[in-house]
Amino acid sequence: MAELNGNPVTLEDLQALALTNYGHFTFMHLRDGTVKGLSLHLDRLVRDCRIVFGVDLDRERTLNHIRKAVHGVSGLVGLRVTIFDPDLDMGRPGDGKNPHVLVNLRPAGTAPPSPLTAKTFTFTRDNAEVKHLGLHPQLRLRRDAQLAGFDDAVFLEPDGRISEGATWNLGFIDQDGTVIWPDAPVVPGTTMLLLQNLDTPSQITAPVRLADLPDMAAAFATSTTAGVRPVSALDDAQFANKHSTLTALRDAYTAIPDERL
Structure with missing residues (x-):
């Protein structure tokens, strides 16, 4: 199911998106009309629209398009909101200043994610x-x-700092149980931001390099899809799949109230 600005989407509408692939998006889980971190998702859309298109996205209009697209939908579904300009021309992307709102719904998995293994690569995302x-x-x-x-990739900055996963944020837990968020260019994920706003456990942001991994008690991925997911291996480094801080993070995330659309 997909709607563009509140109307059924056509193949012609999607042509620019398919051929230019220029725009931005957010992905959230809709559960019986509520979304965890809804305000942060809307903040992201507005902020990124200024960067990508140089214009202000109408927050309330965008929310109304989302509400219309999900009207009558129950249960747990994946909800993606993509902002793009159907009239954007590849030769003159600077003329793209009329962003539209594309809303897609898809099934969402409910099974708890298994621990993740990742391999590191030196790479920095453009406009991280x-x-x-x-x-x-x-x-x-x-x-x-x-x-x-x-299972997946984790990125290293050229100076050796660990940053993020392919489509998720990465965190570590040191031997004292403190959460360490890598100090590096990363996408400000909504799940990560929600966790960073918690009063407990203790959290810091600091550079983390491969040489620091033996000192870490655990590692985890965060995303809308998986919530808080253990990372059991990063290259040759092995981490515990269970840790009291990891459990506390997962429980605290689950307890964060959802926001109604």
């Missing part, structure tokens, strides 16, 4: 602060990681 549509580099490295026997 924007959740944009340019996913080819990340998916190529995810593919390379899977061909090497891992």
Whole structure:
């Protein structure tokens, strides 16, 4: 199911999106008309629209398009909101200043995610602060990681700092139980932001390099899809799948109230 600006989407509407792949998006879980971190998702859409298109996105109009698209939908579904300009021309992307709102719904998995293994690659996402549509580099490295026997890819800055996963944020837990968020260019994920707003457990942001991994008690991925997911291996480094801080993070995230559309 898909709607563009509150109307059924056509093939012609999607042509620019398919051929230019220029725009940005957010993905959330809709549960019986509520979304965890809804305000943060809307903040992201407004912020990224200024960066990508240089214009202000109408927050309330966008929310109304979402409400219309999900009217009558129950249960748990995946909800993606993509902002793009159907009239954008590849030769003159600077003329693209009329962003439209594309809303897609898809089934959402309910099974608890298994622990994740990841392989590191030196790579920095273009416009790392924007959740944009340019996913080819990340998916190529995810593919390379899977061909090497891992589940996914994790990125390293040229100076060796660990940053993020292919489509998720990464965190660590040190031997004292403190959460460490890597100090590096990353997409400001809504799940990560919700966790960072918690009063407990203790959290810091600091550079993390491969040489620091033996000092870490646990590692985890965060995303709308998986919530808080243990990372059991990063290259040759192994981490515990269970840790009291990891449990506390997961429980605290689950307890964050959803917002109604």
